[in-house]
Amino acid sequence: xxxxxxxxxxxxxxxxxxxFDRGFLFAxxxxxxxxxxxxxxxxxxxxxxxxxxxxxELDIVQPCSMDELLEIHRKLVELNGIDEGLVYLQVTRGxxxxxxxxxxxxxxxxxxxxxxxxxxxxxxxxAAQKGAKIISIDDIRWGRRDIKTVxxxxxxxxxxxxxxxxxxxxxLVEDGYVTEGTSNNAYFVKNGKxxxxxxxxxxxxxxxxxxxxxxxxEAQMEIEERLFTIDEAKEADEAFTTSASAFVMxxxxxxxxxxxxxxxxPIAKRLREIYLDESRKAAI
Ligand code: PLP
Numbered sequence: 596x597x598x599x600x601x602x603x604x605x606x607x608x609x610x611x612x613x614x615f616d617r618g619f620l621f622a623x624x625x626x627x628x629x630x631x632x633x634x635x636x637x638x639x640x641x642x643x644x645x646x647x648x649x650x651x652e653l654d655i656v657q658p659c660s661m662d663e664l665l666e667i668h669r670k671l672v673e674l675n676g677i678d679e680g681l682v683y684l685q686v687t688r689g690x691x692x693x694x695x696x697x698x699x700x701x702x703x704x705x706x707x708x709x710x711x712x713x714x715x716x717x718x719x720x721x722a723a724q725k726g727a728k729i730i731s732i733d734d735i736r737w738g739r740r741d742i743k744t745v746x747x748x749x750x751x752x753x754x755x756x757x758x759x760x761x762x763x764x765x766x767l768v769e770d771g772y773v774t775e776g777t778s779n780n781a782y783f784v785k786n787g788k789x790x791x792x793x794x795x796x797x798x799x800x801x802x803x804x805x806x807x808x809x810x811x812x813e814a815q816m817e818i819e820e821r822l823f824t825i826d827e828a829k830e831a832d833e834a835f836t837t838s839a840s841a842f843v844m845x846x847x848x849x850x851x852x853x854x855x856x857x858x859x860x861p862i863a864k865r866l867r868e869i870y871l872d873e874s875r876k877a878a879i
Pocket of ligand 1: 775776777778799800801803837840
């Protein structure tokens, strides 16, 4: 695999980052994951705009222009022959060669790393045909979940708790209300109406969420953005999650309670189809 590190395209075995890099020492870094279908990038602009926002919120220097970012994405997809898969991008605050809680000087060069993940069959995923089983767990993450930082230890632990319980993923619950999934936004459907939590600092502003809600509205589906409890979701007709890496993923079980007939629901299936179809057409 060829990867990109700070201006260079290298074999992954030759790529390196300083041990003093603040991404490594402090998780002082942000990231984006963009999916690739038919060798093209899905919603690149959405991810680039959110990246800029994450960087601005943390006063991390933008490592390069949006055009350069697009070029790097495209070149890696081409060099690695990716037809279906993901491009992972990370920007860290870099380092001035030592460990210090205080940020280094504002002109410190950020680190920029990108790599691809080849995922043949991403669109026709068997997991999406089966649907996901979810457990609910406490949301104990920090209060700026709208910034896409690499502080992913708790979401990663949540995924492990789900696996241990024989499930696929976890939904996070704070003050009695569902925030989001470990790495996706959460929705349920009751009597034809799609319900999802409104945007705030409590959740990541999903690029897929925005696209799917737009497409749902265009398809005349009813949408309500409001807080909801895990019990409401358990009593739903169906549920699903959205993310750049899994698109629209039907949810078939929450905390051991089957939703509907326990198979992916019609609205989730239809939204997945619409999303894949429209995204492929708009891919660059
Ligand atoms: N929420 C969290 C916590 C995430 O980590 C992600 C994606 O990684 C999402 C939501 C979905 O965002 P997107 O659709 O931009 O991938």
